Amino acid sequence: MAVVSTARVRTIGSAEHFARRRNFDKFMTGALWAAAIAVLVLLAFFIGYILYLGAPHVSWHFLTSPPSEVDVGGGIGPEIFNSFYILILTLLFTTPIAVAGGIYLQEYARGGLFTNVVQFCAESLSTIPSIVMGLFGLLIFVTTLHWKFTAIGGALTLTILNLPALMRVTQEALASVPNAFREGSMALGATKWQTITRVVLPSAIAPLTTGVVLIAGRIFGETAALIFTAGTSVSAGNSAYDFSLFHQAETLSVHLWYVHSEGLVPDAAQVGNGSALVLLAMVLIFNISARVLGGALSKRLTGK
Amino acid sequence: MIIDMQAPPDVSVPPKPVQAKLSVQSLDVYYGNFQAIKSASLEVPENHVTALIGPSGCGKSTFIRALNRMHDLTPNVRVDGQVTLDGEDIYDPNIDPVNIRHRIGMVFQRPNPFPKSIFENVVYGPKIHGVRGRKQLMEIAERSLRHAALWDEVKDRLDRSALDLSGGQQQRLCIARVLAVEPEVILMDEPASALDPIATSKIEDLIGELKKDYTVVIVTHSMQQAARISDFTAFFLMGELVEVGETRDIFFKPKDKRTEDYITGRYG
Numbered sequence: 349m350a351v352v353s354t355a356r357v358r359t360i361g362s363a364e365h366f367a368r369r370r371n372f373d374k375f376m377t378g379a380l381w382a383a384a385i386a387v388l389v390l391l392a393f394f395i396g397y398i399l400y401l402g403a404p405h406v407s408w409h410f411l412t413s414p415p416s417e418v419d420v421g422g423g424i425g426p427e428i429f430n431s432f433y434i435l436i437l438t439l440l441f442t443t444p445i446a447v448a449g450g451i452y453l454q455e456y457a458r459g460g461l462f463t464n465v466v467q468f469c470a471e472s473l474s475t476i477p478s479i480v481m482g483l484f485g486l487l488i489f490v491t492t493l494h495w496k497f498t499a500i501g502g503a504l505t506l507t508i509l510n511l512p513a514l515m516r517v518t519q520e521a522l523a524s525v526p527n528a529f530r531e532g533s534m535a536l537g538a539t540k541w542q543t544i545t546r547v548v549l550p551s552a553i554a555p556l557t558t559g560v561v562l563i564a565g566r567i568f569g570e571t572a573a574l575i576f577t578a579g580t581s582v583s584a585g586n587s588a589y590d591f592s593l594f595h596q597a598e599t600l601s602v603h604l605w606y607v608h609s610e611g612l613v614p615d616a617a618q619v620g621n622g623s624a625l626v627l628l629a630m631v632l633i634f635n636i637s638a639r640v641l642g643g644a645l646s647k648r649l650t651g652k
Numbered sequence: 653m654i655i656d657m658q659a660p661p662d663v664s665v666p667p668k669p670v671q672a673k674l675s676v677q678s679l680d681v682y683y684g685n686f687q688a689i690k691s692a693s694l695e696v697p698e699n700h701v702t703a704l705i706g707p708s709g710c711g712k713s714t715f716i717r718a719l720n721r722m723h724d725l726t727p728n729v730r731v732d733g734q735v736t737l738d739g740e741d742i743y744d745p746n747i748d749p750v751n752i753r754h755r756i757g758m759v760f761q762r763p764n765p766f767p768k769s770i771f772e773n774v775v776y777g778p779k780i781h782g783v784r785g786r787k788q789l790m791e792i793a794e795r796s797l798r799h800a801a802l803w804d805e806v807k808d809r810l811d812r813s814a815l816d817l818s819g820g821q822q823q824r825l826c827i828a829r830v831l832a833v834e835p836e837v838i839l840m841d842e843p844a845s846a847l848d849p850i851a852t853s854k855i856e857d858l859i860g861e862l863k864k865d866y867t868v869v870i871v872t873h874s875m876q877q878a879a880r881i882s883d884f885t886a887f888f889l890m891g892e893l894v895e896v897g898e899t900r901d902i903f904f905k906p907k908d909k910r911t912e913d914y915i916t917g918r919y920g
Contacts, residue, residue, distance in 0.1 A: 458727050528764035532826070534725060536777040536833050537754025546780070551767050650767040650813070 395628065402625025405618040411626070414582060415603065420615045424623055426582035426590070430499065430597040431630065434578060435567050437503035437593075442510050443560065449511075450518025455544055474512035478573040481509045485577035499597035502578025509573055510563050517559030521552040550649035557642025561635050568631050571601045580606045600627050673698040673837060673867040674719060674756075679733035681714050681723065688714045691733070692893035694886055696837070701859060701868045703882035703899065705875060707914070710888040712871045713761075716839050719869065720756035721749040737837070754781065756837040757830035762846050763822035765814035765829075770806050773814045773825055777833035792832050800828035801858055820851025827858065838862060840870040844877065856881050875915065879903055887911045 413423025449466075457463040485505030489495050525548050533543040549556075579596035580603075590597075598606065604623045607616045674696035681689040688711045696702050704712040714723075721742060723729040735742050742752045765773050774793040775783075783789060793810070797803040802824040806817070814825055823843055830838055840859070844852040859881050862868055872878050878885050879899060886896040887908075895902060895911045906912040 526764070528760060528762060529766055531722065531725065531758075531760065532764040532766065532829075533776070533780075534750075535720065535722065535753055535758035535760075536780065536829065537750055537757075538777075538780045539750050542780045546776070547766055 398621070398624050398628055401621040402623075405622035406625055410622055415607075415619075416613055418612050420613065422613055422615075422619060424600060424603060424619070424626060427598055427600040427603045427623070428626065428630070429590075430578070430582065431568060431599040431601070431627075433591070434499055434503050434506065434574070434597055434599055435564060435634075437499065438506040438510065438567050439560065439564065441503060441507040442514055442563070445507075446511050446514035447518050447556075449515040450522060451544060451549075453515070454519045454522040455540070455548070470512040470515055473508070474516070476509075478509055478570060481505055482573040482576040484508075485573065489577060495594060497577065497579025497596045498594045499578055500593040502574045502597060502599075505573050505577045506567055506570060509570070510566065513566075514559060514563050517563070518552075518556060521555035521559060522548060524555055525551045550646075553646045553649055554642060557638060557645070561638040561642075564634055564638065565631050568599075568627065568634070569601050570599075571605050574599055574602050575605070578602070580610070600630070671698045672696060673738065674869070675734075675736045675739075676719070677734040677736075679715070679718060679731070679735065681711070681718055682730040682732075683714075684728050688891050689718070689893075690891045692888075694893060694896055696867060696869055697884060698867050699863055699865075700883040701863050701870060701881055702884040702886065703878035704869065704871045704886050704888060705873070705878045705914075706888035708873065711891040712888045713841050715888065715893075716841055716869060716871050717758075719837075719839055720753050720758055722753075722758065724749050754833055755835055756839060757833060757835035759823070759826050759830055759838065759840045759843045761842040763819055763826050765817070765822050765825050767813065767815055769811045770814050770817070770825060771810040774828050774832050777829060781833060796828040796832040797825075799831050799861075800824045801854065801861075802828055818851070820847050820854060823847060823851070823855060824858065827855075827862075831862075835866065837867045837869065840868065842871050842873060845873060852877075875903075887914060889914070 409421075410423045411428065412425040413421075414426055415424060416422025449470075453463065453466065457466075482505060485501055485508075489501035489504060490497060493501075495501050529547050529551060530543055533547045534540075538546070578598065580598050581596050582590075582598050600623055604620055604627065607613065607619045607623070611619070613619060672695040674694075676692060676694040676696075678691045678693055679689055680687060680691060692715060694702075704716060706712050717723055718731050719735060719742075721731075723731055731743065737752070737755065741747065742749075742756075766776060768776070771789075771793055774796050775789040778789060778792050783792065794803060794807075797806060802821060805821060806825075814822065817825060823846075827838075827843075844855045847855065856877065859868055859870065863883075870878075870882065882899045884896065885899040885902040887894045887902060887906075887910075889910055895906060895908045897907075902911060903915055906915055
């Protein structure tokens with residue numbers, strides 16, 4: 349009896365082809381690593397450079413003193429305060445409306461013309477350049493309402509600017525919550541509102557926090573929309589902490605732009621470098637604390 | 653296939669009459685233009701287990717979701733016909749579906765505990781129905797978890813996340829969560845299909861216990877499971893309720909050729 353070989357002849361996939369796709373796989377892995385490292389190096393260089401330029405100028409005096417118009421040695425105390433003040437005002441106005449709008453679009457709207465119109469408006473609104481929004485704020489709050497340059501005018505302008513983005517973030521955060529949670533809740537006899545407030549929103553708190561932090565970063569850095577609405581100087585008394593809604597409220601990023609382009613002080617470069625560093629640190633501190641807070645909140649709401 | 657159950661008893665003994673808890677009359681369910689359920693009628697007897705069997709896509713899940721108005725939550729689904737709970741039409745415009753879902757609870761195919769602690773999962777239902785007071789909630793939690801045969805496994809870690817439990821434990825937690833709102837009917841949509849054999853047998857034992865206090869309707873793709881746990885079986889095929897009867901009759905003397913073909917494994 350003849351011996352029959354049982355080894356099968358391979359018809360799919362040659363050794364050369366295997367080597368080729370293996371090499372390409374390695375190459376792509378390397379390329380993606382390189383891209384990630386490039387971003388990291390760029391960021392490190394950027395932060396390092398700002399630190400190098402700004403650090404010598406940052407002192408207690410610089411952080412707490414009012415700015416100077418003509419003399420050397422002006423600080424940025426009121427600007428730091430105004431940045432936080434306008435940020436908090438803006439978030440107070442934006443968050444409830446945007447979250448409510450996002451809830452409507454994700455949980456209540458069932459397609460249809462109205463939903464499409466709302467979504468189209470939100471998308472159009474989010475593409476408007478901030479300088480245009482600044483001029484709009486100038487027209488409405490400063491000129492028509494005769495408020496002049498005010499903190500509240502700036503905050504309202506930023507609200508309009510950031511509303512669509514935060515609404516979108518809310519919508520996506522809610523969309524990430526599995527439908528099984530909603531069904532589980534409804535099948536226990538919960539109302540829609542109970543389901544949204546007790547299951548859906550708590551489950552979405554982590555992506556929501558991330559969204560709010562990203563928006564907050566944009567508000568911190570916003571300049572163009574504030575130049576014409578909140579103004580380029582601090583309140584007349586140069587007091588660092590003026591809680592009045594209707595005072596001029598130059599923020600730190602506006603100040604950074606102002607000293608460099610319009611400022612008369614001889615130490616404009618140093619003030620600018622110092623301001624840049626403080627701005628960077630503020631955004632960082634805000635991000636970290638918002639994440640810690642969001643993490644704690646999420647833990648509290650969703651179990652240990 | 654081998655069906656593990658006793659031989660049919662003497663047919664001359666008439667079955668004792670049972671009260672219908674749920675009654676379905678010519679139910680149609682449409683997804684857009686597609687008719688998923690075609691004029692199905694079914695009586696669900698109180699304190700018994702009724703199994704819905706049939707091949708994938710036959711409409712058994714669609715049918716069970718019509719029994720507590722879950723289709724209301726999905727756009728483009730239309731339900732026609734009548735479903736009555738203790739003689740009351742649950743699709744009556746004056747009936748609040750929220751109240752219906754309180755009386756008819758549901759356990760889903762994939763365990764869906766909320767991302768909350770074990771305790772918060774069980775007391776979620778009582779809380780939304782207005783029960784306050786830590787002591788009372790604790791009592792409800794213990795009672796429900798004991799009833800769902802989960803208490804001994806979780807009593808020392810009630811404040812831990814429900815998501816840390818195994819799949820079988822999660823499903824029993826979901827059953828405990830339903831028991832906590834004291835429903836009258838429990839609907840189960842393939843509750844063991846995502847579980848391993850040991851977890852499955854625990855769920856099956858539990859269902860046997862539950863029928864003492866509740867009326868149970870269960871969808872299953874496993875004929876053995878239907879044979880093991882149910883008193884009555886309804887066979888669905890392509891949106892049609894082909895045959896319904898006592899489980900042993902469906903398995904041993906099916907009246908319809910299609911039921912026989914399915915039971916004997918000719919398709920499905």
